[in-house]
Amino acid sequence: MQWDPKDKTFLITGGASGLGAEYAQAFLNHGAKRVAILDIAAEVGKATAERLNKSHPDKAVFISCDASKEEDTAAAFAAALAQLKQIDVIINNAGIMVDAPNMWRTASDVNWQGVVSFSLKGINHMRKDEGGAGGTIVNIASIAAISRAGALPIYYGSKIAVLHFSQCISEKPFFENTGVRVLTMCLGGTDTPLMQNLGARSYDRKLGEFIAAKVENDGVTFQKVESGVKAMVDMFNSGTPGSIWLSIDNKPVQDITPNVSSAFDGFEKLLYGAIVDKMQWDPKDKTFLITGGASGLGAEYAQAFLEHGAKKVAILDIAVEVGKATAERLNKSHPDKAVFISCDVSKEEDIAAAFAAALAQLKQIDVIINNAGIMVDAPNMWRTACDVNWQGLISFTLKGIKHMRTDEGGAGGTIINISSIASITKNPALPMYCASKMAVLHFGQCIAMGSFFDDTGVRVLTMCPGATDTPLLHNLAQRSYDPKLGKTLEAVLDDYVCQKTESAVAAVVHMYKIAAPATTWVTMDDKPARDITASIDSAFDSFEKLLAS
Known part of the structure; x- marks a missing residue:
């Protein structure tokens, strides 16, 4: 035992x-000084605090909080600090397992952005190098982070984002500098309301009902709540900084950090691999929708696909004047083939309107390139960046699938999701960006699983570009959540030679032409695009073997 909960103050979201609620009870039983339980369910939360105070007088307080909203997380954190005076431990437990159309955005805000928000606030409060007392942040991921399921791709993506964020932000010497221990728990299916009504939880009702029937017919049993709680306490007591743990099937909690580290070591090695080439798809006479298309790589993708015979291209961007000028330039060399549509990809209402406008202009959308991205983890921008990098991409993907799927009258098509090598490497200066890009990769492989392409005719591809000579890599010192880490990142990359824009564009065109459905690709160092699906699959196969062991 290295860490002791005795006399520590706890903040527990979803408490x-x-x-x-069981975590709160357990840590009070183990000597916690006080516990603040935060939740959107006010009456239930008040009753839980009252129950806890009966056995542990004046040690529990309830604070109302909607973890999907930044204003609520800020107010609740301040209220908890006022009550507890000091926060020693944060357990980011709040979570919603729903990919359904009316709930997936809120669920992602809770599962991913809420975790980031409370983590950053906790780090700022705890860090010893800025006058804090140190502490522990426990982020609840899931076995969804290290396994694959086609029915819940958004949930699975958000949970691997939690895992990757946690391992990036806690890279050495984070603990040595700050005294803040970050731990990640991957829970297996546990007997809580989260596992009820599975049929209604998928983005696709048929897939949800299939999973629910399979769970019932196979007699699947979930681990007991007591097992999940004991795993949490045991991890808290012994978990080393930056470690990742697994609790499944009522077995003792297991440190899986070596397994996850091995997978990411493998990812980093696979950035240098073999190339396979064959032509299967032709962009000629296809219509394209490209987000972030006003400038940079997005504009270059539009130019390249028009040169390869695309019928028409809709470029979407928040930069209106630049977008109009780009469309005008494209139309000079390819008359009447480019249209600009204003769109803030961080906002659902903008996405819905822009998709409808593109469909009205193009009549049919054959290809979507989800290119819009912001590489900024700075305090005033990280939420907007995540909305663009992750939730905007999901929204366009779901709208594209609904429009294209052949089993519902569509003509099929291709969706290209732009991830990054940040998804398969660890960068402590940009943990939110790295995590959002890993979420993109995992979402892509989950949603495209099994017979998805055969059923829908929609080919989902993922591209992981390496560092490319675009404005995304300018002013790096200002892009981190921590200015000191930002300056270090800028110094490290100061002499780095980024690949040319032309190389990245050629890689996407090449991938479009030859890639099998559900594949993941990399482009870096001006080398030809490479299919890295086998390596990604190997890593997740090893994760899934771990779950079965």
């Missing part, structure tokens, strides 16, 4: 009921 009104389920595992959150």
Whole structure:
């Protein structure tokens, strides 16, 4: 035992009921000084605090908080600090397992952005190098982070984002500098309300009902709540900084950090591999929708596909004047083939309107390139960046699938999601960006699983570009959540030679032409695009073997 919960103050999100409430009870039983339980369910939370105070007088307080909203997380954190005076431990437990159309955005805000927000606030409060007392942040991921399921691709993507964020932000010497220990727990299916009504939780009702029937017919049993709680306490007591743990099937909690590290070591090695080439798809006479298309790589993708015979291209961007000028330039060399549509990819209402406008202009959308991206983890921008990099990409993907799928009258098509090598490497200066890009990769492989292409005719591809000579790599010192780390990153990359824009564009065109459905590709160092799907699959196969062991 290295860490002791005795006399520590705890903040637990999603603490009104389920595992959150049980964590509160357990740590009070182990000597915690005080516990603040945060939840959107006010009446349930008040009742839980009252129950806890009966056995542990004046040690529990309830604070109302909607973890999907930044204003709520800020107010709740301040209220908890006022009550506890000091916060020693944060357990980011709040979570929603729903990919359904009316809930997936809120769920992602809770599962991913809420975790980031409370983590950053906790780090700022705890860090010893800025006058804090140190502490522990426990981020609840899931076995969804290290396994694959086609029915819940958004949930699975958000949970691997939590895992990758945690391992990036805690890269050495983070603990040595700050005294803040970051731990990640991957819970297996546990007997809580999260596992009820599975049929209604998928983005696709048929897939949800299939999973629900399979769980019922196979007699699947979930681990007991007590097992999940004991795993949490044991991890807290012994978990080394930056470690990742697994609790599944009522077995003792297991440190899986070596397994995850091995997979990411493998990812980093696979950035140098073999190339396979064959032509299967032709962009000629296809219509394209490209987000972030006003400038940079997006504009170059538009130019390249028009040169390869595309019928028409809709470029979407928030930069209106630049977008109009780009469309005008493209139309000079390819008359009446480019149209600009204003769109803020961080906002659902803009996405819905822009998709409808593109469809009205193009009549049919054959290809979507989800290119829009912001590489900024700075405090005033990280939420907007995540909305663009992750939730905007999901929204366009779901709209594209609905429009294209052949089993519902569509003509099929291709969706290209732009991830990054940040998804398969660890960068402590940009943990939110790295995590959002890993979420993109995992979402792409989950949603495209199994018979998806055969059923829908929609080919989902993922591209992981390496550092490319675009404005995304300018002013790096200002892009980190921590200015000191930002300056270090800028110094490291100061002499680095980024690949040319032309190389990245050629890689996407090449991938479009030859890539099999559900594949993941990399482009870096001006080398030809490479299919890295086998390496990604190998890593996740090893994760899934770990879950079965």
